[in-house]
Amino acid sequence: MSEPVARVVVEGADLAPLAARLGVSHGTAGAVDLALRRDGDRLVLAGDPTRYGAPLAVDFVAGRVAHRRRFGGGRGQLIARACGLGGGVTSSVVDATAGLGRDAFVLASLGVEVLMVERVAAIAALLEDGLARALADPGTAAVARRLHLARGDATRELAALVARGGVAPQVIHLDPMFPHRDKSALVKKEMRLFRALAGDDGDAPRLLEAALDVATHRVVVKRPRKAPPIAGPAPRHVLEGKTSRYDLYVHRSLKG
Numbered sequence: 001m002s003e004p005v006a007r008v009v010v011e012g013a014d015l016a017p018l019a020a021r022l023g024v025s026h027g028t029a030g031a032v033d034l035a036l037r038r039d040g041d042r043l044v045l046a047g048d049p050t051r052y053g054a055p056l057a058v059d060f061v062a063g064r065v066a067h068r069r070r071f072g073g074g075r076g077q078l079i080a081r082a083c084g085l086g087g088g089v090t091s092s093v094v095d096a097t098a099g100l101g102r103d104a105f106v107l108a109s110l111g112v113e114v115l116m117v118e119r120v121a122a123i124a125a126l127l128e129d130g131l132a133r134a135l136a137d138p139g140t141a142a143v144a145r146r147l148h149l150a151r152g153d154a155t156r157e158l159a160a161l162v163a164r165g166g167v168a169p170q171v172i173h174l175d176p177m178f179p180h181r182d183k184s185a186l187v188k189k190e191m192r193l194f195r196a197l198a199g200d201d202g203d204a205p206r207l208l209e210a211a212l213d214v215a216t217h218r219v220v221v222k223r224p225r226k227a228p229p230i231a232g233p234a235p236r237h238v239l240e241g242k243t244s245r246y247d248l249y250v251h252r253s254l255k256g
Helices: 013-022 065-073 078-082 102-109 121-136 154-164 185-198 203-215
Strands: 008-010 034-039 042-046 093-094 114-118 147-151 169-173 217-223 237-240 246-252
Touching: 008 013, 008 078, 013 121, 034 121, 034 185, 042 121, 078 102, 078 217, 078 237, 093 102, 093 154, 102 114, 102 147, 102 169, 114 121, 114 154, 121 147, 121 185, 147 154, 147 237, 154 203, 169 203, 203 217
Parallel strands: 008 034, 093 114, 093 169, 114 147, 169 217
Antiparallel strands: 034 042, 217 246, 237 246
16 A cells, blocks of 8 residues: 555544544644544545545445445345355355445345455544444344444454454455546545545555455455456456456355
């Protein structure tokens, strides 16, 4: 991971404990900073809207994730097939690049126990906030109880994070950052914010190596459809969709 290009500041008197826990500044964000602050009942991460778009939040109750949970195609969708959720199998998954938790929540909605690992402190704080709101909502509480969160760097401490997280690493899901070519300005700005926080995922080969060491059954890597595979061993299988694909590295079969 290259050095981040933006500093995160926590705003609001009620969030001073969060700033201390994250080890970041508490006060007022400057022109080039990103700010963690309350927006209604949500924790959001916001920056210059002309550069980064709307504030970023994790919302498992409404919006894009809720729509995908209801209409995404169940176990027939690409991520479910990649993670082996067929033939009566319900594997446990470690999402080692959790991001905003969208894929993890979809898997949890299909009955999967998921450990979300996130190394960027500000994004982990958003995940924690979104998970708390999902646990408090009757419509999503049962799904949210299958989600577990660990903050840490999967390239360096994946085995330890998994051991503490309490979820068996049958499948490890990776979605390393890659230059997106989506035509939506919103997606482009969202990715700019992620890159400002995390830099580039130049350590993806090391992340794949760590995942292969820890996964008991398979590692699945999400990639843009035409992107090259991560440097390292060749995937055994490939599942392609319209815009993305999954490279599958299989140790042993998953059985129901």
